[in-house]
Amino acid sequence: MEGFRFSTDISVRFAETDAQGIAHHASFVVWLEVARVAYLAEHAGGYRAIRELGVEALTTEVNLRYHHVARFDDRIRIWTRCVSLRGARFRYEYALECGEVLVAEGHTAHAIVDARSWRPRRLPRSFVDAVARAES
Amino acid sequence: MEGFRFSTDISVRFAETDAQGIAHHASFVVWLEVARVAYLAEHAGGYRAIRELGVEALTTEVNLRYHHVARFDDRIRIWTRCVSLRGARFRYEYALECGEVLVAEGHTAHAIVDARSWRPRRLPRSFVDAVARAES
Amino acid sequence: MEGFRFSTDISVRFAETDAQGIAHHASFVVWLEVARVAYLAEHAGGYRAIRELGVEALTTEVNLRYHHVARFDDRIRIWTRCVSLRGARFRYEYALECGEVLVAEGHTAHAIVDARSWRPRRLPRSFVDAVARAES
Amino acid sequence: MEGFRFSTDISVRFAETDAQGIAHHASFVVWLEVARVAYLAEHAGGYRAIRELGVEALTTEVNLRYHHVARFDDRIRIWTRCVSLRGARFRYEYALECGEVLVAEGHTAHAIVDARSWRPRRLPRSFVDAVARAES
Numbered sequence: 001m002e003g004f005r006f007s008t009d010i011s012v013r014f015a016e017t018d019a020q021g022i023a024h025h026a027s028f029v030v031w032l033e034v035a036r037v038a039y040l041a042e043h044a045g046g047y048r049a050i051r052e053l054g055v056e057a058l059t060t061e062v063n064l065r066y067h068h069v070a071r072f073d074d075r076i077r078i079w080t081r082c083v084s085l086r087g088a089r090f091r092y093e094y095a096l097e098c099g100e101v102l103v104a105e106g107h108t109a110h111a112i113v114d115a116r117s118w119r120p121r122r123l124p125r126s127f128v129d130a131v132a133r134a135e136s
Numbered sequence: 137m138e139g140f141r142f143s144t145d146i147s148v149r150f151a152e153t154d155a156q157g158i159a160h161h162a163s164f165v166v167w168l169e170v171a172r173v174a175y176l177a178e179h180a181g182g183y184r185a186i187r188e189l190g191v192e193a194l195t196t197e198v199n200l201r202y203h204h205v206a207r208f209d210d211r212i213r214i215w216t217r218c219v220s221l222r223g224a225r226f227r228y229e230y231a232l233e234c235g236e237v238l239v240a241e242g243h244t245a246h247a248i249v250d251a252r253s254w255r256p257r258r259l260p261r262s263f264v265d266a267v268a269r270a271e272s
Numbered sequence: 273m274e275g276f277r278f279s280t281d282i283s284v285r286f287a288e289t290d291a292q293g294i295a296h297h298a299s300f301v302v303w304l305e306v307a308r309v310a311y312l313a314e315h316a317g318g319y320r321a322i323r324e325l326g327v328e329a330l331t332t333e334v335n336l337r338y339h340h341v342a343r344f345d346d347r348i349r350i351w352t353r354c355v356s357l358r359g360a361r362f363r364y365e366y367a368l369e370c371g372e373v374l375v376a377e378g379h380t381a382h383a384i385v386d387a388r389s390w391r392p393r394r395l396p397r398s399f400v401d402a403v404a405r406a407e408s
Numbered sequence: 409m410e411g412f413r414f415s416t417d418i419s420v421r422f423a424e425t426d427a428q429g430i431a432h433h434a435s436f437v438v439w440l441e442v443a444r445v446a447y448l449a450e451h452a453g454g455y456r457a458i459r460e461l462g463v464e465a466l467t468t469e470v471n472l473r474y475h476h477v478a479r480f481d482d483r484i485r486i487w488t489r490c491v492s493l494r495g496a497r498f499r500y501e502y503a504l505e506c507g508e509v510l511v512a513e514g515h516t517a518h519a520i521v522d523a524r525s526w527r528p529r530r531l532p533r534s535f536v537d538a539v540a541r542a543e544s
Contacts, residue, residue: 014445014455015296015438019289019344025195026165026287030423033162037422037481047422048481058205059161064198072291073445073456118205150309150319151302151432155425155480162423166287173286173345183286184345208427209309209320297467298441301434331433334472341466 001095004079005135008038012074023070028104029062032094035078036108039092044130053124054115060089061109068103070096076103082131088112088120090131137231140215141271144174148210159206164240165198168230171214172244175228180266189260190251196225197245204239206232212239218267224248224256226267273367276351277407280310284346295342300376301334304366307350308380311364316402325396326387332361333381340375342368348375354403360384360392362403409503412487413543416446420482431478436512437470440502443486444516447500452538461532462523468497469517476511478504484511490539496520496528498539 001007016027040047050057070076079095088111096104114121137143152163176183186193206212215231224247232240250257273279288299312319322329342348351367360383368376386393409415424435448455458465478484487503496519504512522529 013438014290014441015298017291018286019291019293020192020194021291021293024287025198026162026169029162029165029198030421033422046481056156058156058202060202062161062165062198062200062202066194066196066198069194073454149302150305150426151434153427154422155427155429157427157429160423166285169286182345209318292464292466297470298434298437301437301470305434328428330428330474330477332474334433334437334470334474336470338466338468 001077001079001097004081004095006039006042006081007077007079008035009075009077010034012070012072012076014072017072021071023072023074025064025066028064028066028096028106031076031078031096032062032064032080032092032106032108035080035094036092039080039082039134043134044127050124050127051115053126055112055121055124056115056118057110057112059108060111062106063108064104064106066104068098068101070098070103074098081135083135085123085128085131088122090123137215137233140217140231142175142178142217143213143215144171145211145213146170148206148208148212150208153208157207159208159210161200161202164200164202164232164242167212167214167232168198168200168216168228168242168244171216171230172228175216175218175270179270180263186260186263187251189262191248191257191260192251192254193246193248195244196247198242199244200240200242202240204234204237206234206239210234217271219271221259221264221267224258226259273351273369276353276367278311278314278353279349279351280307281347281349282306284342284344284348286344289344293343295344295346297336297338300336300338300368300378303348303350303368304334304336304352304364304378304380307352307366308364311352311354311406315406316399322396322399323387325398327384327393327396328387328390329382329384331380332383334378335380336376336378338376340370340373342370342375346370353407355407357395357400357403360394362395409487409505412489412503414447414450414489415485415487416443417483417485418442420478420480420484422480425480429479431480431482433472433474436472436474436504436514439484439486439504440470440472440488440500440514440516443488443502444500447488447490447542451542452535458532458535459523461534463520463529463532464523464526465518465520467516468519470514471516472512472514474512476506476509478506478511482506489543491543493531493536493539496530498531 018024
């Protein structure tokens with residue numbers, strides 16, 4: 001997928017389908033999180049490393065545009081990139097493919113807060129550097 | 137909430153929380169659906185009535201902006217309105233409050249398809265009329 | 273339901289259905305928790321009151337026998353009783369009805385642990401007394 | 409794990425944790441299903457092959473005994489075997505390990521029904537044979 005350097009795959013679980021016979025649209029939101037966790041594991045020492053810096057990453061926005069249904073056991077490739085790191089904030093962008101079909105696109109926005117006070121904290125330098133390396 | 141005439145309440149389930157101690161952001165997507173179902177029950181004979189017309193409503197977009205965390209057992213009021221009915225498409229807009237606090241805002245977009253062929257179908261007249269009555 | 277003095281109702285959410293067109297069996301496990309929370313709210317000052325005693329209730333066993341399918345928007349009555357309080361442990365028993373139909377039966381087992389050390393703790397006296405009042 | 413010949417691995421998703429900081433107990437029920445799907449893919453041509461025989465497998469019982477907490481990103485090995493095939497019914501048994509730690513054990517019971525009438529149907533011969541090969 002043009003513009004993306006990282007992807008991770010998931011298979012649609014039966015529990016993630018609904019009575020329309022398709023993957024429920026809320027399942028996609030969980031998959032985006034799975035993709036972020038995989039991205040961090042690949043590029044930034046893992047989500048646990050982030051939390052060990054004494055910060056939490058909150059999700060401040062979710063946007064998903066669904067282009068095609070996904071079904072039980074479909075293998076979905078989630079293309080993922082981290083962008084727009086500024087102050088306490090950053091975003092991820094996603095494209096989800098099933099084979100050659102673009103299933104969905106979306107982005108999420110996040111803010112870093114102190115794990116105790118839950119007040120905004122600047123992005124950890126190690127995270128900013130890791131993303132710069134990952135996306136360049 | 138100004139501009140909204142309908143609301144429904146949910147309580148945050150323990151299963152909907154995560155290890156940050158807050159309601160997981162994907163849970164909100166499910167709550168929006170609960171609100172749509174309540175809206176249809178109130179105004180359009182229920183979701184089952186829609187499906188009995190031989191159509192399905194697909195979700196084509198989800199957008200949520202999270203302003204404040206919600207926690208276990210918090211009571212969330214979901215203000216809901218149906219807008220922009222055109223051809224096969226319509227949208228819902230939402231504002232989620234916990235007490236006086238605006239917890240989140242969002243919208244979802246939907247398309248009506250034939251329940252057999254899954255091809256786009258015009259919005260059922262009964263639905264358009266019901267929404268017109270509900271929102272006027 | 274004979275032998276039960278407390279019940280709470282839930283409606284099957286669309287997100288809780290699966291591609292078989294029925295409520296997914298894992299959803300029932302969440303409903304049992306919703307019922308426990310309602311039971312505690314009615315009888316023991318709420319789950320938060322339990323946690324404010326500095327303890328957590330862990331789930332150590334889940335058993336569910338499914339007798340009849342449940343479907344989207346079905347209203348399920350969850351009959352609930354708390355039994356077998358001994359040392360750090362207690363159980364809940366459940367019967368789930370949809371109208372006159374027995375949909376499922378089950379039980380869960382729980383252990384009280386200290387909220388910091390996660391070591392077993394005797395059941396708080398206030399909880400034991402509240403259950404005794406509730407079930408007598 | 410003694411007595412088991414098949415296992416599949418999952419990682420605990422963040423969405424599957426709860427405000428106790430551990431994997432929510434209902435998540436395990438979904439993982440058992442993921443394990444069944446992997447077992448069928450390995451041994452019986454996949455769950456889709458079963459459904460293409462015109463039958464559905466319903467879950468009639470879930471039993472889980474939780475021995476140890478699991479946490480975000482823990483890798484869980486789910487040992488799985490299919491047993492007690494008789495008439496329309498069969499069972500799975502499971503042992504869940506995180507490293508050397510036995511996290512949980514359980515079993516599920518299932519019944520085969522006709523995909524149209526939802527009436528009991530004998531287990532398909534191909535499925536019985538595949539399990540016999542897998543477990544011998």
